[in-house]
């Protein structure tokens with residue numbers, strides 16, 4: 560699926576991410592800066608924080624209870640905040656847009 564990552568300074572990265580990978584893995588494999596993913600996708604670090612574009616919030620769904628409690632450790636959390644390692648890429652997410660927070664640079 561085609562995923563657009565927008566850095567805090569507005570730089571866009573449009574990459575093709577294989578179905579089944581997470582939005583975090585898609586960023587790491589394509590050298591998109593701004594996602595550190597210290598824990599490697601275990602929902603245990605909150606350094607893969609992204610903001611899901613408003614139009615995609617329904618499609619990406621709500622964070623799980625575990626993700627929700629991990630998000631408490633992220634900075635500048637908004638209602639559309641998600642941990643990108645917890646968003647699984649599929650055809651349904653083709654065209655997804657996520658923005659990267661300033662503090663992950």
Ligand code: FES
Pocket residue numbers: 583595596597598599600601602603604605606607629642643644645
């Ligand atoms: Fe650590 Fe997502 S990579 S919480």
